[in-house]
Amino acid sequence: MSRKPASALERYLAHLRNERRLSAHTVAAYARDNAKLEALAAGRELSGLTSHDIRRFVATLHGGGLAPRSLARLLSSWRAYFAWLARSGDLCANPCAGVRAPKAAKMLPKALSPDDAVRLVAHRDESDRGKRDQAVFELAYSCGLRISELTGLDLGSIDTKAGEIRVFGKGAKTRIVPVGRAALEALERWMPVRARLAKAEEDALFVTMKGSRVTPRELQVRIKVQAQAAGLDVDVHPHMLRHSFASHVLQSSEDLRAVQEMMGHSSIASTQVYTHLDFQHLAKVYDAAHPRARKKAK
Numbered sequence: 001m002s003r004k005p006a007s008a009l010e011r012y013l014a015h016l017r018n019e020r021r022l023s024a025h026t027v028a029a030y031a032r033d034n035a036k037l038e039a040l041a042a043g044r045e046l047s048g049l050t051s052h053d054i055r056r057f058v059a060t061l062h063g064g065g066l067a068p069r070s071l072a073r074l075l076s077s078w079r080a081y082f083a084w085l086a087r088s089g090d091l092c093a094n095p096c097a098g099v100r101a102p103k104a105a106k107m108l109p110k111a112l113s114p115d116d117a118v119r120l121v122a123h124r125d126e127s128d129r130g131k132r133d134q135a136v137f138e139l140a141y142s143c144g145l146r147i148s149e150l151t152g153l154d155l156g157s158i159d160t161k162a163g164e165i166r167v168f169g170k171g172a173k174t175r176i177v178p179v180g181r182a183a184l185e186a187l188e189r190w191m192p193v194r195a196r197l198a199k200a201e202e203d204a205l206f207v208t209m210k211g212s213r214v215t216p217r218e219l220q221v222r223i224k225v226q227a228q229a230a231g232l233d234v235d236v237h238p239h240m241l242r243h244s245f246a247s248h249v250l251q252s253s254e255d256l257r258a259v260q261e262m263m264g265h266s267s268i269a270s271t272q273v274y275t276h277l278d279f280q281h282l283a284k285v286y287d288a289a290h291p292r293a294r295k296k297a298k
Contacts, residue, residue, distance in 0.1 A: 008046070008085060008088075008090060009031070009034055009035070009038065009081075011088075012030075012034070012081055012084050012085075013027055013030065013031055015084065016030055029077070030077055030080075030081070033073075033074050033077035033078065033081075034077060034078065034081050036074070037057070037078050037081070040057040040060065040061075041053075046082070046085065046090075046091070047085070047090060047091050047092070049095045050095050051095050051096070051097065051098060051099055053095065054075075054078070054095050054096050054099045055099055058071055058074075058075065058099065058101060058102075061074070062102055068101050068102045068103060069101075071101035071102065072100075072101035074101075075096060075099060075100070075101055078096050079094065079096040079097075082094040082095060082096055110240055110243060111240065111243040111244040111246075111247040111248075112232075112234065112236070112240060112241075112244045114244075114248055116232055116234065117141055117241065117244045117248070119230045119231065119232060120137065120141075120223075120226060120227055120230050120232055120236065120241075121134065121137045121138045121140075121141045121182070121241070122134075122138075122182070122230075123226055123229055123230040125229065128193045128197065128209060129209060129222075131186075131189050131190045131193050132190055132193065132194070132206060132207075132214075133222050133223075133225075133226055134186045134189075134190075134226075135183070135186040135187045135189065135190035135206070136150060136206055136214075136219060136222075137223060137226060137238075137241060138180075138182055138183040138186040138187075139165070139179065139183045139186070139187065140238060140241040140242065140245075141183075141241040141244060141245055142179055142180040142182065142183035142245070143165060143167070143177040143178075143179060143180075143183070143245070143262070144177070144241075144242045144245035144246055144249075144259075144262055144263050145167060145177075145242060146169065146170075146239070146242060146264075147216045147219055147220070147238040147239060148216060149167050149168065149169055149264075150206065150219065150238070151204075151206065151213065151214055151215060151216055151219065152168055153165070153167075153204070153205040153206065154203040154204060154205055155203055155204075155205055156203070157205060158179070158187065158205065160179075160184055160187065160188070163178055163179050163180075163181075163184060164176050164177065164178055164179060165177050165179050167264065169264040170264065173264060175261065175262070175264050177262050178262075190206075194206075194207060197209060197210075197211050198211050199211035199212060216238075219238050220237060220238060223236050223237065223238050223241075224236060224237075242263070245262075245263075246259055246263055249262075
């Protein structure tokens, strides 16, 4: 008995497995995505589909509850399949060309209220780890640092006399950010502990209790411990302090460009998202650019 010729989809999946050497998991995902395409085509030849048909398929799936991100991935899979069909001579034009998935709704960053942010970073624990944690989180809130930037800081990164910190951020870009008084005081308490714990020739500003550079994972765990000790009923993560920094400074200063520079955003659009947050709950006492950066009254 003669064997049934392989379908276009079967040949495409074989190409992904044997020539592109994609993983079984990835090939299975392509198979599901393009089987869905064939089901939507309802027996029509794929070579006869138009951009209008693809838009209708997308609208149908979206109306059925498929999220924009999932639709974007599906379209990407279909687009690759049609491109392969075109190279194989089975198709003249890619009907997915110019078709885009609906835009996903932008999630606003989660920020702490000023009161909760201060409660979190001001919590005192006189143990070695406690002093380090407070210094880390005061600095995160004072300067709006990413967790990778915090863990990447070296001893030479900070100039306590000038009240500045040199940050090596995304895209290998360096920026100088002012450091608030409270963060400088927390660092002053941490430095003698660091000198005792750090391994020889370890340059990291923040080290573990064994003397090596602290990791992002440890800070992710420690901030939850700190939040619980401070009595916060909030699921906190280190990046939330960065969001809080931007939100609170913008609320009081309304200086987008300054916040953009301090945050290390390459585009002002990344900073503008913070202007959409609801600031009505913020306390009126936050009348300075940053509540933890105010100078002591003389």
